[in-house]
Amino acid sequence: MNNYCDTHRILNKAQIKKSSVLINKVLGNPAKYFEFTIDGLGMTIPLESEDVKALKCLPALIESETEFTVIAKTLSPEDVLAARFFNQIQIISKEGHSFSLFYSSIMNSEKNKSKYEHGKIYNDGKIDVNVNTFGINNTKVVLSLIKKLWPAYDDLIARSRVTALDYTADIPRMFTPHLITTYAYRSLYRGFVADSLFTGHQYGLKAQCPIKVYDKSAEQGGQYLGYSVYTRFEKTYRPAIRGNKKILISALDTADFNFKGLRYYDPKLFLGMPDHVLHLLLEHGLDSGKCLLSNKNRFKLEGRMDKYLIKLNQAQRFEIRDGLKSQLTNLKELLLHP
Secondary structure, eight states: OTTSOOOTTTTOHHHHHHHHHHHHHHHHSHHHHOEEEEEEEEEEEOOOHHHHHHGGGHHHHHHHHSSOEEEEEEOOHHHHHHHSEEEEEEEEOTTSOEEEEEEEEGGGSHHHHTTOOSSSOOOSEEEEEEHHHHOHHHHHHHHHHHHHHOTTHHHHHHTOEEEEEEEEEEEETOOGGGOEEEESSOOOEEEEEETTEEEEEEESOTTSOOEEEEEHHHHTTSOBTTBSSEEEEEEEEOTTTTTTOOOBGGGGGGOOOOOTTEEEEOGGGGTTOOHHHHHHHHHHHHHHHHTTSOHHHHHHHHHHHHHHEEOOOHHHHHHHHHHHHHHHHHHHHHHHOO
16 A cells, blocks of 8 residues: 555645645636547448448548558458457558548448438448547548548538547646545546556546546656646546437537536645555545545545535536537537538
């Protein structure tokens, strides 16, 4: 337990007070201080056979009009089972980031077609891209070239369905260990440590719809957008996990995304905290960790949690929702009108 991570900086009073000012400023005015983005996107496309055939021209078209590297391949049996598609076109930027387009779904065998409600074959194509890392301009270039091959591009994209979406809210200069939360729903907690530094935490399993709070600069090797300290909230939304809800690209801007269930605490909660108690809370989270404390320490922690809970009013929660909604609107426009 004592080797879980180095807590010296986490318990530094000056750093705690600095973090307290910042988190209260951001949560007090989310629209002004949060940096909202849409990160990863997975979407299935209702292609017809002519559209699939046209994709065979895409690698040559991209190589002739861009400097991207293109890898077109038929997937191995193991990869087919994982991807649920037989073919992949991977487009790689100069920075090494990729845009993947899959086609020929294994779900479109004759025995499965009758299960779909659509008049035409659905799920015969899929786009998988991290818009932030691949780049908005790069994404626009690739989509523009795909549009040249699909006469019904606008209709196809409008009827496409989101399979996975990562939406984020960032706080530059925020010291990640001081972003203290609990989660209202029963969910597995996991703390992250790298080189004896606590780099964040996550609620939920990776394959589900987790909420993650982490040090983006540490993930990127020490710097992100010029910052050496940079905290990100990230929520993965998978409609199939949430009761198979259907989110069409045409209605993407009407989706109501937020970080529902998160409770936020002022890092002053850590002032004067014993080192062994902090280790326990970082490793197990506040809710589970407090149950492992002695009665005396648990009662003391519960009192601190009540005192340092940062309560968001309805207007502040709406600001977070609307900030994410504006990014969904931008994504919809990018996809429909590259």
